[in-house]
Amino acid sequence: MNPILIERISKSYKGKKGQRIQALSELTLEVKPGEILGVLGPNGAGKSTTIKILTGQIPPDSGTVEILGAMAGSMQARSAFGYLPENPAFYDFLTPREYLHLVGAAFAMSVDRIKSESDRVLALLDLQTDSDRPLRGFSKGMVQRLGLAQALLHDPDLFIWDEPMSGLDPMGRALVKGLMLELKRRGKTIFFSTHVTADVEAVCDRVAVIVGGRLQALNDVQEILADGIEGYQVQILNPSAELAARFSASEDNGVMTELYVSREALPGFLDLASRGGEDIRLIEPRRRNLEQFFLDIVSRNQR
Amino acid sequence: MKGRLALVTLVLAYLCLLPGFIGQMKERPIEVKLGYQPHARVIRLVSGEFSPLVAEMSVVNLLFYYGTLVDKWQKNIIIRPEYMNMFRMLSTVSELDPYNQDAYYFAQAAFTWELGRVKEVNMLLERGMQFRTWDHWLPFYAGFNSAYFLKDYAAAAKYMQRSAELSGDTLRTKLASRYLYESSRTSMALSFLDGMIAREKNAAVIKTYQVRKEALQAVDTIEQAVLAYRQAKGGNPAQVSDLVASGLIKVLPRDPYGGEFYLDNDGRVRTTSQFANPDQR
Amino acid sequence: MSKFAVLIQVNLKTILRDRILHAILGAVVVGLLLVPAISSFSMRQVQELAISLALSGISFFLLVMAILLGSSSIWRDVEQRHTTSVLTLPLSRTTYVLAKFAAIAIFLLGTGILLGICSIPLISVAAASYPSDQPILWGNLVVALCGDIAKSMLIAAMALLLSSISTSFYLPFFGSVVLYLCGSASQEVYEYVTGEFVRAMHPLVIVIIKSVYCLLPNLAAFNYKVQAVYALPIPFEQIAWSVGYGTLYVAMILVLAVLTFNRRVLG
Ligand SMILES: Nc1ncnc2c1ncn2[C@@H]1O[C@H](COP(=O)(O)OP(=O)(O)O)[C@@H](O)[C@H]1O
Ligand SMILES: [Mg+2]
Numbered sequence: 134m135n136p137i138l139i140e141r142i143s144k145s146y147k148g149k150k151g152q153r154i155q156a157l158s159e160l161t162l163e164v165k166p167g168e169i170l171g172v173l174g175p176n177g178a179g180k181s182t183t184i185k186i187l188t189g190q191i192p193p194d195s196g197t198v199e200i201l202g203a204m205a206g207s208m209q210a211r212s213a214f215g216y217l218p219e220n221p222a223f224y225d226f227l228t229p230r231e232y233l234h235l236v237g238a239a240f241a242m243s244v245d246r247i248k249s250e251s252d253r254v255l256a257l258l259d260l261q262t263d264s265d266r267p268l269r270g271f272s273k274g275m276v277q278r279l280g281l282a283q284a285l286l287h288d289p290d291l292f293i294w295d296e297p298m299s300g301l302d303p304m305g306r307a308l309v310k311g312l313m314l315e316l317k318r319r320g321k322t323i324f325f326s327t328h329v330t331a332d333v334e335a336v337c338d339r340v341a342v343i344v345g346g347r348l349q350a351l352n353d354v355q356e357i358l359a360d361g362i363e364g365y366q367v368q369i370l371n372p373s374a375e376l377a378a379r380f381s382a383s384e385d386n387g388v389m390t391e392l393y394v395s396r397e398a399l400p401g402f403l404d405l406a407s408r409g410g411e412d413i414r415l416i417e418p419r420r421r422n423l424e425q426f427f428l429d430i431v432s433r434n435q436r
Numbered sequence: 437m438k439g440r441l442a443l444v445t446l447v448l449a450y451l452c453l454l455p456g457f458i459g460q461m462k463e464r465p466i467e468v469k470l471g472y473q474p475h476a477r478v479i480r481l482v483s484g485e486f487s488p489l490v491a492e493m494s495v496v497n498l499l500f501y502y503g504t505l506v507d508k509w510q511k512n513i514i515i516r517p518e519y520m521n522m523f524r525m526l527s528t529v530s531e532l533d534p535y536n537q538d539a540y541y542f543a544q545a546a547f548t549w550e551l552g553r554v555k556e557v558n559m560l561l562e563r564g565m566q567f568r569t570w571d572h573w574l575p576f577y578a579g580f581n582s583a584y585f586l587k588d589y590a591a592a593a594k595y596m597q598r599s600a601e602l603s604g605d606t607l608r609t610k611l612a613s614r615y616l617y618e619s620s621r622t623s624m625a626l627s628f629l630d631g632m633i634a635r636e637k638n639a640a641v642i643k644t645y646q647v648r649k650e651a652l653q654a655v656d657t658i659e660q661a662v663l664a665y666r667q668a669k670g671g672n673p674a675q676v677s678d679l680v681a682s683g684l685i686k687v688l689p690r691d692p693y694g695g696e697f698y699l700d701n702d703g704r705v706r707t708t709s710q711f712a713n714p715d716q717r
Numbered sequence: 718m719s720k721f722a723v724l725i726q727v728n729l730k731t732i733l734r735d736r737i738l739h740a741i742l743g744a745v746v747v748g749l750l751l752v753p754a755i756s757s758f759s760m761r762q763v764q765e766l767a768i769s770l771a772l773s774g775i776s777f778f779l780l781v782m783a784i785l786l787g788s789s790s791i792w793r794d795v796e797q798r799h800t801t802s803v804l805t806l807p808l809s810r811t812t813y814v815l816a817k818f819a820a821i822a823i824f825l826l827g828t829g830i831l832l833g834i835c836s837i838p839l840i841s842v843a844a845a846s847y848p849s850d851q852p853i854l855w856g857n858l859v860v861a862l863c864g865d866i867a868k869s870m871l872i873a874a875m876a877l878l879l880s881s882i883s884t885s886f887y888l889p890f891f892g893s894v895v896l897y898l899c900g901s902a903s904q905e906v907y908e909y910v911t912g913e914f915v916r917a918m919h920p921l922v923i924v925i926i927k928s929v930y931c932l933l934p935n936l937a938a939f940n941y942k943v944q945a946v947y948a949l950p951i952p953f954e955q956i957a958w959s960v961g962y963g964t965l966y967v968a969m970i971l972v973l974a975v976l977t978f979n980r981r982v983l984g
Contacts, residue, residue, distance in 0.1 A: 146984070188805045191983070208807050223802055226734040231727070235803075
């Protein structure tokens with residue numbers, strides 16, 4: 134059974150002067166078990182709207198959403214995932230431990246299990262020292278980490294996170310990326326939204342690009358990265374004159390020469406190099422990266 | 437769905453409970469409270485431009501309270517009305533808005549007869565006269581009070597004179613002199629009450645006037661009989677029942693305040709109720 | 718512990734950790750301590766005044782707390798987006814609303830009892846300084862206190878209902894203040910219009926007043942202060958009616974609050 138099944142959902146909001154804002158149109162998406170799927174889109178693309186519908190906070194105007202076979206918003210569906218809201222806000226008179234107690238109780242966990250799991254997630258997100266301090270005095274990053282901690286508490290198989298890296302410092306970002314990969318290793322499914330391409334590149338199996346409320350692309354991240362290879366950067370020690378004549382050097386410091394070989398020319402280059410017994414020190418793919426891929430989609434839509 | 441069912445059930449249960457609930461709420465001891473009021477100067481400071489309105493609302497509150505009191509008297513339920521607070525509230529009103537006529541008229545109606553606060557009422561009326569310089573009723577009341585209750589005929593004549601000047605009704609001075617020298621106290625009071633009833637709008641106040649009038653009429657009847665008895669027999673009757681026995685009165689009139697009429701040693705008509713409601717004695 | 722119990726606990730903590738509450742509570746305690754001193758100003762009613770001051774002080778505190786807590790509850794959670802995190806947990810909105818009310822009710826009950834206990838020695842001291850011709854019926858005082866607590870709970874339920882609809886402080890706050898004022902006066906007005914001195918009013922007006930009376934909360938039902946102050950007898954039947962009425966009314970309000978909040982779309 135697919136953890137998440139989104140079928141042709143549309144959603145519009147009431148805007149100013151009775152206008153309708155079409156936040157989502159006919160979005161269809163399927164999240165497979167054990168994958169990390171990133172939803173990438175510019176601000177206002179409809180990512181949070183999608184996640185609010187998934188978590189049952191708002192109903193779609195049309196279409197259906199299933200979470201592990203249960204209707205989105207149902208008690209069964211809500212028990213199935215760990216949710217991190219965008220810029221979460223928690224009762225600020227409580228301490229992290231007290232809040233985790235509430236979350237644990239909501240998932241019908243035993244008091245002992247709540248205690249041990251709280252210790253685990255607080256350690257995981259580096260919050261132990263602040264675990265008994267009221268949330269009033271917490272920085273944005275600390276609240277974000279508590280948000281992740283409470284989403285991890287009952288150790289579900291599915292995670293739905295809205296912008297998990299926002300508000301975090303570089304250490305925090307690295308921590309979360311590591312955490313995601315670790316969860317994937319344990320067979321968990323993660324559905325998260327972001328507007329940062331580097332995050333997708335670092336952790337995602339697949340990426341769904343949403344612009345203007347429509348799904349614009351749904352790709353395997355590795356494929357994009359492979360498709361994106363345009364040529365290669367090659368470093369050769371004292372290349373032969375023939376090689377140097379056919380491939381223009383981009384840099385030459387007398388000892389090491391750097392060449393650019395286009396994707397189509399690579400077989401010819403390798404052939405020539407092996408015949409000539411060239412001393413190749415480095416071949417590095419030169420790719421049009423994910424960011425370029427994303428920007429292309431966005432600009433195509435704006436035209 | 438379940439929630440709506442619960443709501444419908446609850447509303448039905450509530451509707452079933454209401455009649456019984458409303459019925460027993462009426463049985464409870466009087467809940468109308470006047471309460472303590474801060475000092476007039478404080479209220480005036482706080483209420484600012486609204487002080488006439490506050491005065492007006494206080495009077496309404498007071499009249500309403502008085503209405504429930506009268507209601508309870510009718511049913512013979514004994515309670516302790518807050519007379520001190522009532523009077524304080526009236527003087528507060530007269531300070532908040534010295535032109536408010538209700539305060540003076542109501543004081544005259546409620547605090548003279550049964551409660552015997554005639555001096556205080558006259559002081560309040562004096563204050564009113566300083567502001568309501570055109571109002572001929574205030575000196576008229578003060579004149580009546582001076583004559584009937586205080587027996588201060590000189591003061592009464594002065595007030596009546598003023599009232600007559602203001603009203604342009606010269607009859608009033610004559611009326612006053614008739615009151616003062618010719619008539620018995622009872623008929624003086626009766627004609628005063630008739631005038632008051634004719635002018636009053638508030639039902640509760642009218643009701644009190646009527647009770648008083650009934651009592652005074654009873655007294656008048658007995659007094660006339662005593663007079664006739666004296667003329668016939670040359671002496672005072674020993675008891676009121678003698679008047680019935682000698683056929684001067686058919687049936688002994690009832691005291692609307694719930695007392696029994698009797699004659700004192702001088703042959704004057706008295707009642708065990710002292711012309712007051714049970715809680716005022 | 719059940720979800721409901723934990724939610725109540727969380728709400729109670731939020732209530733109890735608020736500094737504003739501490740300030741108000743402190744002011745009330747100081748006020749209560751002044752009761753013997755203020756009562757001594759009365760000439761003949763020292764004991765009566767002490768009882769009525771203490772009960773009124775507690776009643777006023779409970780009323781203020783009920784209105785403040787009730788009217789700053791649900792909409793504020795929505796506005797501050799606490800609902801985003803709490804209501805996406807497997808917690809039903811029904812549980813959420815009822816726990817909010819339960820926490821406020823427990824708070825009102827607790828502080829009511831606490832302040833009631835505090836006022837026992839104060840009333841005793843005042844009463845001893847000028848013995849009244851009436852006894853102090855402590856049972857009546859307890860009934861009066863319970864009545865005040867029940868009244869504040871009803872107001873809190875009203876405020877909660879309004880705050881489940883509202884998106885700001887204004888509607889629940891002013892709404893519950895107005896409902897309180899109307900609810901306190903409704904019995905008087907009803908008795909007035911059904912009394913014998915009303916002839917001037919149009920019958921339609923009277924019908925309207927009577928139906929509004931049935932709709933509004935009747936706070937006079939919970940007022941036993943007169944009986945407490947003047948040691949009047951309180952028939953058991955009367956208490957039973959008040960309890961029955963209060964329970965039904967609060968239940969209705971809460972079901973209404975649950976229904977409206979369940980229908981509310983939280984964006
Ligand atoms: N509650 C709302 N009322 C009106 N418009 C909204 C509301 N929430 C979101 N929108 C609009 O819907 C669009 C999508 O918003 P959102 O899903 O929050 O975008 P994202 O999370 O991708 O930045 C935006 O144009 C936004 O302005
Ligand atoms: Mg967003």
